[in-house]
Amino acid sequence: MSAIILNGKELAAQMETAQAQRVRDLQARGVSPKLVVVMAGDNPASAIYVRNKARACERLGILSDTIHLPQTVSQQELLRVIDGLNADPTVHGILIQLPLPEHLDEDAALLRVNPAKDVDGFHLYNAGSLLRGEDGIRPCTPQGIVRLLKSAGIALDGARAVVIGRSNIVGKPAALMLTQENCTVTLCHSHTRDLTQITRQADILVAAVGKPRFVTADMVKPGAAVIDVGINRVDGKVVGDVDFDAVSAVAGFITPVPGGVGPMTVSMLMENTLEAAWKASR
Ligand code: NDP
Numbered sequence: 607m608s609a610i611i612l613n614g615k616e617l618a619a620q621m622e623t624a625q626a627q628r629v630r631d632l633q634a635r636g637v638s639p640k641l642v643v644v645m646a647g648d649n650p651a652s653a654i655y656v657r658n659k660a661r662a663c664e665r666l667g668i669l670s671d672t673i674h675l676p677q678t679v680s681q682q683e684l685l686r687v688i689d690g691l692n693a694d695p696t697v698h699g700i701l702i703q704l705p706l707p708e709h710l711d712e713d714a715a716l717l718r719v720n721p722a723k724d725v726d727g728f729h730l731y732n733a734g735s736l737l738r739g740e741d742g743i744r745p746c747t748p749q750g751i752v753r754l755l756k757s758a759g760i761a762l763d764g765a766r767a768v769v770i771g772r773s774n775i776v777g778k779p780a781a782l783m784l785t786q787e788n789c790t791v792t793l794c795h796s797h798t799r800d801l802t803q804i805t806r807q808a809d810i811l812v813a814a815v816g817k818p819r820f821v822t823a824d825m826v827k828p829g830a831a832v833i834d835v836g837i838n839r840v841d842g843k844v845v846g847d848v849d850f851d852a853v854s855a856v857a858g859f860i861t862p863v864p865g866g867v868g869p870m871t872v873s874m875l876m877e878n879t880l881e882a883a884w885k886a887s888r
Contacts, residue, residue: 608855609832610859612758614870639879640669643671643701645675662873666876699883704775723882724743727742728775733774744878745775746875747776748782752783754867762810768811773814776835781793811827814836816847817847818836826857831860832848833861834848836863837864848863
């Protein structure tokens with residue numbers, strides 16, 4: 607068997623037509639959607655992600671700005687910048703690019719963002735709304751995963767889903783969103799016993815571990831949909847958490863790295879920004 611590739615790059619590109627139209631609809635109502643990214647220091651990976659986000663905005667006609675604070679910025683100054691963006695009615699989305707330099711309190715910074723502008727969906731209010739299944743802004747990566755699965759016509763209702771990784775930005779929200787889609791979800795982590803026995807039961811297997819080629823073919827149920835969230839650099843090459851070649855021979859569907867979940871994450875950020883702008887304009 608050779609798995610069908612879930613091409614996130616292609617899907618994200620297709621979605622841009624509707625997103626660009628939404629930008630024009632908002633502009634017709636006198637609203638120019640705007641995203642502001644706040645970054646501090648010179649993390650090279652962050653710089654690449656920020657550039658990708660700015661380019662996506664540009665393609666759609668979303669205004670974007672990056673506030674690049676020095677590595678030594680104080681917590682007080684960071685919070686002052688966030689307060690300014692919260693108060694600015696022309697700004698619809700605020701994104702704090704993580705990680706922040708170590709001396710800064712990341713949680714306090716995320717908590718300071720107005721939840722209505724929290725387009726990453728990391729604020730406690732939005733995390734709580736996800737937990738309760740209520741309206742709110744959903745984190746981009748899990749949202750992209752669900753969108754990718756649905757676009758391929760993969761049945762979620764009643765499916766057995768296993769998520770490896772329990773971070774607040776990927777694993778936990780992915781488990782909650784799949785639960786909301788009526789999957790039966792098992793959330794695994796570094797203390798999980800008999801991981802392979804669990805993953806082999808998964809109709810949908812999400813790997814968000816951060817370890818290159820962690821998921822091997824023997825961990826995958828034949829025909830399963832395997833979603834590789836990992837971004838790992840090995841010998842200058844980006845690889846995922848899944849042993850792509852071997853797992854493709856067993857799985858029914860698989861996301862490539864790069865070109866799978868990554869572009870969908872950016873695409874969902876655009877959706878969240880447009881939704882925030884639309885809500886602000888009502
Ligand atoms: P974290 O490091 O925050 O979380 C990793 C998780 O993996 C933890 O919950 C950890 O368990 C678990 N884990 C580690 N080792 C094992 C093991 N041996 N068995 C089972 N579970 C294990 O990572 P993130 O969630 O932030 O990111 C995961 C990956 O996804 C990274 O490669 C990151 O770069 C990538 N990423 C990609 C995005 C995209 O858009 N494509 C977006 C965000 C992240 P424990 O909690 O017990 O320590």
